[in-house]
Amino acid sequence: NVPVYPPEVERVHAVDPAVVGRKLAAKRIAASKVPIDFVGLDGQQIPLPNASCDTALSTYTLCTIPDPGRALAEVFRVLKPGGTFHFVEHGLAPDAEVVRKQHKYEPLNKRLAGGCHLTREHWALLEAAGFELDRRTAEYGKGPKPYAFHYIGMARKPA
Template structure:
């Protein structure tokens, strides 16, 4: 694991809470089909951005996936991910890094998996451009995210609660229009599903890296 020395005894509370939720929350169990669907499409050399505690690990398909390079800026999350590595049927390497500065060469990966991450990335556009850079031309972005509500009232309520969600839920901006950012970053959307939810809609996206984007 390529991780700066973490405090293994006393985890920052968000990582510990997320790990606890991952094993017990019914909401997280509801996410499992989405994890299976999204992660199950990954192929070749795979990048997972914002790996968290490694909840996607069991869903990588051996034979289809050669290896996974998984990154997260939070060393405490990576300690939990390290414990969950044994649930994977494919080789996984963990590295401490953020989406905005991926420590990989241009055009390295066949596919990239991102689940529930871009709500908390500091600079989402920069992060998506970095994913473009390290994907091979024709490479696939597989993503699901909770996004900005469609209804004006619900979106305004999301906006009002962002100061709370960023503080309590690991910098979560639950009012972000991530689909727009994926498109603006230059990805070509090849499949899109929107799951209804008044305050918590979710997008499931498959997109292709169509051209080289420098810097």
């Protein structure tokens, strides 16, 4: 995401549960015009004040965090009223046969893909955390269906 931050972005407080991901992004982070600091690994305790952030972004992070409900509660806490949360995540598909395969493959997938869960239903998680869903798309991307169902959207903390 680093190369495409708009000019309005002043600072990024990053959470990344995958140490490998941080290593892979190191060159882009070093070259970034936007200051980036890491504030945690799993998002379950973000050391920032309440209502201190305008926007939060999650790119294939909620699917790997051990407790996504707790992480979303932290995102909700640090967002200002009216703040937005943009996301793209792997998750539970709508088709019964694909869901069966997702449950079957998930234990191995978690071990091979940095803890990535295939069976999380992100709309319910976001709503349970108090977010209002402004934009939402759920669709299959490229690749085998059990691994390729994505939740994409924007949620808002009520003003």
